Amino acid sequence: MQIPPGRDGDKEARDASATIARSSRIIIQRRPNMTEAQQAILSPETVLAEMKKNGVTHVVWLPDSETNFLYLLMKAEPSLTLVAVSREGLAFSTAAGLAAGGKHPIILIQNTGMMEAGDSLRGWGLGLNVPVVMMVGYRGWTRHGVNTDTAATYTERFLNAFGINYYLVESDADAPRISAAFEETKKTKRPVAVLVGDEYHGFH
Template identity: 65%
Template sequence: MVEQQAAVLSPEALVEEFKKNGVTHVVTIPDSETNYLYELMQEQPWLDVVPASREGETFAIALGLIIGGQTPVCLIQNTGMMESGDSIRGMALDSGFPLVMVIGYRGWNRHGVITDSVARYTEPFLNAFRINYYLVEQDADSHRISVAFEEAKNTKRPVAILVGDEYHGFNR
């Protein structure tokens, strides 16, 4: 019997995509599930991690960084994204600058029943704000991050990456 290797999303894949797309700052609220990614980001000399106290801060801090000529990414969970509604409106959508937001898709499940309400409301939330999004579940999907950067640049709007592996902790 052949044992199947589960497909995983490694923190290295995300950090590589950040580097490839010229990211200078990651504005984030770390959580236990993204611990490996947080550690790896801290080790990168080209990357400045900006820990925030509340998710709504991240979009505003990102705007300030963009005005200063930097390329930030907001890295938060879907729960915090919902808390950030007015900040997304006022600081991201209304400002007319490109921004990639990487959202941990808490509660998302491809094969089972979704029981966590935050997962049920995540995509409707993004649709309500007319923010396009790409699902990234494993390393093979990581090129979609570059697609999101290109789209954000071309449209001068925020584009979201939904990290479907978040619930499992950015598996190594």
């Protein structure tokens, strides 16, 4: 709209400029918050990107509803082969066989299943020095340190008892820790865990 000349026109122009400036400041101030909100969750796309980045060839997992969105992405990815197991203990022997054959597996498992499969982890994963990353759903974990689910209470104690290093991942901003876990498996020739502390957003 054209603004007529004169004092009133000048005033309207100044008011319009001030309004635009205020709006611009609001947009600029809000953008970081939007980015923070996007980074506050762990997206399945980010998990898949980390797998591809680190050369994963096979995903060994026990199918469940909690990994639905991630499953759909993995299934559509031609570079990945999904290997379903009927119980968690079989994940470690399967991963050991794949690694022995020159493949690069990853294990998707929940903390409860990992603890149940402790003897298989001991015998196959640690006993054979299998360099595999375990992405562990941290069921019951909260940032407040008050656990209402004992699965969370014993998860880190379990890993410490087995001498397995682990990285906590809560959001997309933590994705580099997944790569760090892969690098550690190469150096140590041992299993390394990635604890997924935001399982609901990341895997559902």
